[in-house]
Amino acid sequence: MLHLYNWNNYISDTxxxxxxxxxxxxxxxxxxxxxxEMLAKLAAGATGxxxxxxxxxxxxxxxxxxALRPLDKRLLPNLKNIDPAYLDTWFDPGNQYSxxxxxxxxxxxxxxxKLRGMDLPLDxxxxxxxxxxxxxxxGHVTVLDSQRExxxxxxxxxxxxxxxxxxxxxxQARDLIIRAKPYWAAFNAxxxxxxxxxxNIWLVHGYSNDIFQADLDAQNAARGFRILASLPKEGAxxxxxxxxxxxxxxxxxxxxxxxxxxxxxxNSSELTNLIxxxxxxxxxxxxxxxxxxxxxxxxxxxxxxxxLEMLRDLDRNRRRVLSRIxxxxxxx
Amino acid sequence: xxxxHDKESPSARITRWLVSGPPLLFLLLLVAIPGVIMVFxxxxxxxxxxxxxxxxxxxxxxxxxxTIETYRFFFGDFIYAEVFIKSFVMALAxxxxxxxxxxxxxxxIARSSKQIRNLMMxxxxxxxxxxxxxxxxxxxxxxxxxxxLNQTINVLLGVFGIAPVQLLxxxxxxxxxxxxxxxxxxxxxxxxxxxxxxxxxxxxxxxxGANAWQRFWRVTFPLSQPGIFAGSALVFIPAIGMFAVPxxxxxxxxxxxxxxxxxxxxxxxxxPFGSTLAILLTLAVLLVVWIVARLSARGGRYA
Numbered sequence: 001m002l003h004l005y006n007w008n009n010y011i012s013d014t015x016x017x018x019x020x021x022x023x024x025x026x027x028x029x030x031x032x033x034x035x036x037e038m039l040a041k042l043a044a045g046a047t048g049x050x051x052x053x054x055x056x057x058x059x060x061x062x063x064x065x066x067a068l069r070p071l072d073k074r075l076l077p078n079l080k081n082i083d084p085a086y087l088d089t090w091f092d093p094g095n096q097y098s099x100x101x102x103x104x105x106x107x108x109x110x111x112x113x114k115l116r117g118m119d120l121p122l123d124x125x126x127x128x129x130x131x132x133x134x135x136x137x138x139g140h141v142t143v144l145d146s147q148r149e150x151x152x153x154x155x156x157x158x159x160x161x162x163x164x165x166x167x168x169x170x171x172q173a174r175d176l177i178i179r180a181k182p183y184w185a186a187f188n189a190x191x192x193x194x195x196x197x198x199x200n201i202w203l204v205h206g207y208s209n210d211i212f213q214a215d216l217d218a219q220n221a222a223r224g225f226r227i228l229a230s231l232p233k234e235g236a237x238x239x240x241x242x243x244x245x246x247x248x249x250x251x252x253x254x255x256x257x258x259x260x261x262x263x264x265x266x267n268s269s270e271l272t273n274l275i276x277x278x279x280x281x282x283x284x285x286x287x288x289x290x291x292x293x294x295x296x297x298x299x300x301x302x303x304x305x306x307x308l309e310m311l312r313d314l315d316r317n318r319r320r321v322l323s324r325i326x327x328x329x330x331x332x
Numbered sequence: 333x334x335x336x337h338d339k340e341s342p343s344a345r346i347t348r349w350l351v352s353g354p355p356l357l358f359l360l361l362l363v364a365i366p367g368v369i370m371v372f373x374x375x376x377x378x379x380x381x382x383x384x385x386x387x388x389x390x391x392x393x394x395x396x397x398x399t400i401e402t403y404r405f406f407f408g409d410f411i412y413a414e415v416f417i418k419s420f421v422m423a424l425a426x427x428x429x430x431x432x433x434x435x436x437x438x439x440x441i442a443r444s445s446k447q448i449r450n451l452m453m454x455x456x457x458x459x460x461x462x463x464x465x466x467x468x469x470x471x472x473x474x475x476x477x478x479x480x481l482n483q484t485i486n487v488l489l490g491v492f493g494i495a496p497v498q499l500l501x502x503x504x505x506x507x508x509x510x511x512x513x514x515x516x517x518x519x520x521x522x523x524x525x526x527x528x529x530x531x532x533x534x535x536x537x538x539x540x541g542a543n544a545w546q547r548f549w550r551v552t553f554p555l556s557q558p559g560i561f562a563g564s565a566l567v568f569i570p571a572i573g574m575f576a577v578p579x580x581x582x583x584x585x586x587x588x589x590x591x592x593x594x595x596x597x598x599x600x601x602x603x604p605f606g607s608t609l610a611i612l613l614t615l616a617v618l619l620v621v622w623i624v625a626r627l628s629a630r631g632g633r634y635a
Contacts, residue, residue, distance in 0.1 A: 036598060039381055061381045139477075139498045145579075147599055181584045186501040191472065191580065200477050200500070316378045316602065320405065323600040327411055330587035331418070 212276025525559025
């Protein structure tokens with residue numbers, strides 16, 4: 001029996017069934033909806049998980065806590081399928097502990113019909129931050145209710161790194177956000193998928209998976225518009241989720257088998273076809289539905305790929321400073 | 333009082349303990365002890381991945397021990413006090429609107445015949461049968477820009493040449509939902525109080541020449557003050573800590589102290605500062621309740 005601690009809706013049922021048949025074992029899943037929740041549960045002493053799928057900064061935290069088991073790469077021949085651009089990351093140099101699973105990009109999602117003919121620069125964060133464009137969209141824009149994500153978008157637009165922690169740059173970003181704020185409907189991290197689908201909100205700063213979901217829902221409801229995604233030219237935040245082995249897991253052998261199974265192109269493609277997630281697996285490309293595979297917002301070209309950044313954790317003092325800036329943003 | 337206790341029989345004493353024991357234990361376990369833990373946490377350093385830094389560390393390089401930095405941070409500038417004031421105003425407005433809406437309703441119910449009264453009370457507590465979040469999601473649909481309500485309002489505003497407004501994601505939406513959530517908490521104590529009033533008093537007042545307004549203002553209203561204070565406390569105290577409503581229905585400026593506290597524990601992973609905010613909120617609320625209790629002690633002399 002393999003114990004998998006995974007995000008909600010982050011693997012296709014067919015994939016699980018196929019693995020169960022292949023290994024003659026059972027896969028038991030437990031779910032979380034954010035990294036903090038997962039870390040907190042492990043910190044509180046939860047054990048018995050063979051595999052976890054955390055985002056980069058959480059992988060780093062787990063490595064630093066010495067909670068992970070090093071990988072035995074001889075058991076992972078399919079590792080060669082992974083695009084080298086997603087290997088050897090800052091959070092796990094040399095991939096001693098982690099294997100890329102899927103990624104999300106934080107980008108711009110918009111309603112194809114409502115924005116038609118408005119002549120907006122949809123390939124730039126300017127459309128989210130510049131009042132001269134926002135005027136046309138007043139009350140129909142939401143941005144993520146996340147300190148790090150929104151700050152990162154603003155920093156990127158200003159030409160800084162998403163991980164820039166210079167306080168004067170943060171203050172510039174703050175002023176940019178406060179100037180744009182009157183035109184936004186809300187800070188929203190939960191209901192913007194629905195609002196996009198219904199047509200109340202026309203443009204969002206949101207996660208690629210959510211925008212894909214909103215598009216699917218809009219098509220299923222025959223709304224007569226599409227929800228499209230666009231990757232701003234200034235760059236964006238990439239969240240790479242990786243498979244790691246928890247030390248407390250009783251079956252590292254099965255876990256290795258599962259990782260290698262998931263590195264297979266077809267198995268890996270099924271998740272992307274299900275939720276529109278980014279896929280670091282080159283062998284998966286032929287199996288991905290063409291419309292998703294050709295979406296350059298989720299599968300960007302080399303040049304764009306270089307402008308994507310993963311968020312690193314801030315230390316406690318920085319977190320407190322940012323939180324104060326965030327309070328100011330919310331209050332003004 | 334003490335004399336009576338001395339004469340209390342052993343069985344009465346046991347009964348008293350049996351009755352007051354469970355709630356006392358409950359309060360101790362779930363209020364007093366967590367409260368002490370929070371006070372303690374507010375004087376510590378935040379841990380690197382959330383949680384708290386250790387109290388003692390083998391390696392003196394790592395951050396450990398106690399500090400008053402969170403309090404210094406809070407009182408270091410005005411912004412957090414501003415959030416407090418804002419939440420206070422929101423909670424006060426909720427309380428007043430609830431009071432104005434609940435009073436006539438409670439009076440109507442209290443003066444209805446017995447069968448109708450029970451039915452009406454059932455209707456008042458009906459919202460409790462579903463989780464309030466479901467109600468909030470319903471409000472998101474009702475207040476949405478494509479819903480009839482918002483469109484009708486904008487047509488009417490258009491007639492007078494006023495620019496259209498958006499209800500969802502606005503302070504108005506927050507206010508509506510707060511009143512929706514807390515209205516029953518105002519109706520119930522008011523009704524309980526008003527129902528006990530002796531109608532003979534009103535007859536007597538009428539015989540003495542008081543008109544309807546005077547009968548209300550000089551008899552019913554003073555007698556109902558304990559109900560007003562009880563209802564106001566039941567609305568104000570939870571309302572000031574509300575975070576779900578502003579988060580779901582609020583616009584870009586509708587932050588309350590509850591949101592700030594939640595953010596410290598989840599987004600910022602700064603437990604000590606979150607604890608500090610929670611403790612200061614508790615103290616502020618206690619202060620308000622104390623003031624109200626003083627006022628009600630003075631005002632309640634008719635009851």
